[in-house]
Amino acid sequence: MGKIINKKDIKHIAKLAELKYSDAEIDKITDQLDKIINHITKIGQADTSNIVPTSHVLEITNVYREDKVRISFTREESFKNAPLEDEDGFKVPKID
Amino acid sequence: MSLINLGAYELNELIKKKEISVFEIAKAYVQRIDEVENDINAFISFDNDLVFSRAREIDKYIKDGNDILDFTGIPIAIKDNVCTKGIKTTCASKMLSNYVAVYDATVINKLNRHRFLMIGKANMDEFAMGSSNENSAFGVVRNPWNLDCVPGGSSGGPAASVAAFETACSLGSDTGGSIRQPASLCGIVGLKPTYGRVSRYGLVAFASSLDQIGPLTRNVKDSAALLEAIAGYDEYDSTSINTDVPNYKSFLNTDIKGMRIGIPKELMIKEIDCEVKSSVNNALRMLEKSGAIVEEVSLPNLEYALSVFYVIAPSEASSNLSRFDGVRYGYRNTKSRTIREMYKKTRAEGFGPEVKRRIMIGTYCLSSGYYDAYYDKAKRVRTLIINDFKKAFLEYDVLISPTSPTTAFKIGDRADDPLTMYLSDVCTIPVNLAGIPAISLPCGVSKNNLPIGIQVIGDILREDNVLKIASAIESEVKWKMNLQI
Known part of the structure; x- marks a missing residue:
């Protein structure tokens, strides 16, 4: 099995996923992800010419409903689990 | 016989006959939980007082002359990824360890109409990712048959609590x-x-295209009844099917003569333990004796199922899981100076290793x-797998395989090797990719005294066939439960 994933890839993917791996963790995750991705490349062997992709198993279409006002969560309920709030909304650190 | 040994339908009969109160049932189960929960760790949230006060309310409801439905007063444990209003819903994650849901899931609303007795919120692999329940921020769950072994996952708590007689039934979720x-x-x-x-x-x-909620019970009849109680169209889920819910209990103990059973050879792979294989084969012989037709069938694209799953499920x-960013709910790293730093640190600290890996x-x-x-x-390739199943169901009413290639494995055995862990689900994953129904039920016990499961798979909305065959296996195949606790 050739290497597909290297440390540079891990850093790039982690950035996309808003995750962070310490230097101590990075060798292990690189090795694990490489093994897993190597395994899943197996799907490349299947012949899918003229095959339509499946996103959902059921043939579903958009579900429309009347745009009617109905009772939803109160302001208090919506903020109940907020880590930090002030009276106007969810409070976060400086947006960079 | 103690109350905890009875199935849900037996308890239901006794409640209807006014021979027992819901409070007595609650007392029996709370006592059992006190005895064994230190060993099992099946629950994340469990509150004696809440169970007793709820039981009293239900007793009053019954006394007032209200209808007793299948699950009125029946103890049910709920996997901790199902939202329960006012009660913590943690997904076994540090990320949601303090999250209190502000609404009930539709399945909870439906069971509340029965006046069910919620016994507690059950432990699981973090965000339902895992096959051993070792990925919980609230500790590993132990298998009641052998406390050194895993209970499986990700619904390890729901399964172990039912097996250990800590609840009559439970609800879990099944993605692979x-x-x-x-x-x-x-x-x-x-x-x-x-x-x-x-x-x-x-x-x-x-993984929204694969997730589905379902029952874990001690017998097929309870499984049918609980499915009936939670199934049905819901305008809050645009992927829910708008067709009538059949009377699933009516499919039990029916004649299976002439029913056609296919055995996908791609699921009888070399990785399957000999004992598992022979127990499944034994059940198949019983089904043949009862008049079913059993044949081998090939679904060639199933060999890709595991790989397909490990692209689609982690992608979804x-x-x-991008919603867990520390802004509106859940864990937040409070020492960050900028929002991006907060996102990264919150997610790096709030998620466990397997969730991050996926x-x-x-x-x-x-x-x-x-x-x-x-x-x-x-x-x-998912389409190819679906087409294989469609073709097979033109010939067969159900397909049968082992549920798991092995019996319960030792805690820690596969924890460091994600790929080997993923192989635990090689027989169950194809079913989710195709969106079809399947049941697992016991079909024997290994020499080491661990249970063996058989999987019965049906076509879309053909839970009737699945239940017919499962019911036949349950009544024909004898095995003995011998718990360590």
């Missing part, structure tokens, strides 16, 4: 086998319904330059 595999490893019955049969509203999403997960796999498969080779390709 998370109801059926732990049911198999704990010697109980676990049913994954057709995709869309049960509303997912209020189920914390893992990486998208679904987010990484999914992000990679969806990233620019790889999308076509992985995600799009996987969706096409």
Whole structure:
């Protein structure tokens, strides 16, 4: 099995996923992800010419409903689990 | 016989005859939980007082002359990824360790109409990702048959609590086998319904095109009844199916003569333990004796199922779990000076290793330059797998395989090797990819005294056939439960 994933890839993917791996963790995750991705490349062997992709198993279409006002969560309920709030909304650190 | 040994339908009969009160049932179960929960760790949230006060309310409801339905007063444990209003819903994650849901999932609303007795919120693999329940921020769950072994996952708590007689039934969720595999490893019955049969509203999403809620019970009759109670169209879930819910209990103990059973040879692979194989074969011989026709069948594209799953499920997960950013709910790193730093630290600290691993796999498969080779390709191979099943169901009423290649394995044995762990679900994963229903039920016990499970798979919305065959296996195949606790 050739290497597909290297440390540079891990850093790039982690950035996309808003995750962070310490230097101590990075060798292990690189090795694990490489093994897993190597395994899943197996799907490349299947012949899918003229095959339509499946996103959902059921043939579903958009579900429309009347745009009617109905009772939803109160302001208090919506903020109940907020880590930090002030009276106007969810409070976060400086947006960079 | 103690109350805890009775199935839900037996308790229901006694309640109807006014021979027992719900309070007595609650007392028996709370006592059992006190005795064994230190060993099992099946629950994340459990509150004696809440159980007793709820039991008293239900007794009053019955005394007032209200109708007693199938699950009135019946203890049910709820997997901790199903939202319960006013009660913590943690997904076994540090990320949600203090999250209190502000609404009930549709399945909870439906069971509340029965006046069920919620016994507690059950432990699980973090965000339902795992096959051993070792990925919980609230500690590993132990298998009641052998406390050194895993209960399976991700519904390890729901399965272990039913097997250990800490509850009569439970609800789990199944994305790649998370109801059926732990049911198999704990010697109980676990049913994954057709995709869309049960509303997912209020189920914390893992992989939305695969997730489905279903029952874990000690017998097939309770499984049918609990499915009936939670199934049905829901306007809050646009993927739920708008067709009538059949009387599932009516399919039990029916004649199976002439029913056609296919054995997919791709699921009888060399990795299957000899003892598992022989127990499944024994059950098949019983079914033949009862007049069913059993034949081998080939679904060639199932060999790709595991790989397809490990593209699609992590891809959907990486998208679904992007909502956990420390802004509106859940854990937040409070020492960050900028929002991006907060996102990264919150997610790095709030998620466990397996959840992060899957987010990484999914992000990679969806990233620019790889999308076509992985995600799009996987969706096409998924179509091939679905076509294989469609073809097989033209010939057969159900398909049968082992549920898990092995019996319960030792805690720690596979913890360091994600790929080996993923192989635990090789027989259950194809079912989720095709959206079809399947049940796991016990069909024997190994020499080491661990239960063996058999999987019965049906076509879309053909839970009737699944239940007919499962009921026949249950009545014909004898095995003995011998718990360590």
